[in-house]
Amino acid sequence: MKYFAVGKIINTHGIQGEVKILAVTDFAMQRFQPNNTLYVKQNNQLQPLKIRTVRRFKQFYLLSFFEYADLTSVEKLKNCQLLVDEAQQTALSQGNFYYHQIIGLTVVDQQGKQIGKIKEILSPGANDVWVVERTNNKELLLPAIKQVIKKIDLDQQQVEVELMDGLDEE
Known part of the structure; x- marks a missing residue:
């Protein structure tokens, strides 16, 4: 359990x-x-x-x-x-998730290119921020807003995101 x-x-x-x-x-x-x-x-x-x-x-x-x-x-x-x-967990309405369901998911862009994995979730204020661990690059901070997070697929264990200008400083 x-x-x-x-x-x-x-x-x-x-x-x-x-x-x-x-x-x-x-x-x-x-x-x-x-x-x-x-x-x-x-x-x-x-x-x-x-x-x-x-x-x-x-x-x-x-x-x-x-x-x-x-x-x-x-x-x-x-x-x-x-x-x-x-x-004992309460069932959430559609489109809402527990942190433990999000942490560990693979993050991909809209073309399907893998960006990294979500390693933690921060709650600094207005919205959560997902910390994405990447290989050969520094961590990426993604605001958990609908303009960035396009699709969460728990069955596929992945999140599709749109990297808006200024989010990724590669």
């Missing part, structure tokens, strides 16, 4: 066993609900955690788990990723 990150435990909060979560999901309100199960990986072991309480705190979420009752017990979770399993 595959697991995907939905948050990172960045610190503890208070003495009641709450942890401060930085969400890395577009579905935080769905993921972080009482009685939902998340997973944390420690020492190469996956441990299920059942959410007891949830509340917002500035740009973070504060969660407590049934498995941990106090500050001392929850301390060991600091800096751990919170995960969901593949079956």
Whole structure:
């Protein structure tokens, strides 16, 4: 089974066993609900955690788990990723994709010439930026906008792009 990150435990909060979560999901309100199960990986072991309480705190979420009752017990979770399993992923509408579906795809131009592979996705602001790793050339940064990304084919494991003027400084 595959697991995907939905948050990172960045610190503890208070003495009641709450942890401060930085969400890395577009579905935080769905993921972080009482009685939902998340997973944390420690020492190469996956441990299920059942959410007891949830509340917002500035740009973070504060969660407590049934498995941990106090500050001392929850301390060991600091800096751990919170995960969901593949079956817990929400189905996306057509034309929307999870990052893990995009990372690793081959990028080709409109003539079918291979440009490279997507190695990561950055989220600097208005739109995502796909980092394309190329052989014998520096990385290419592609804005994930419809003027550049023409077709995503998960079956063929490739993305067709139109390199607008100024995008590639070869």
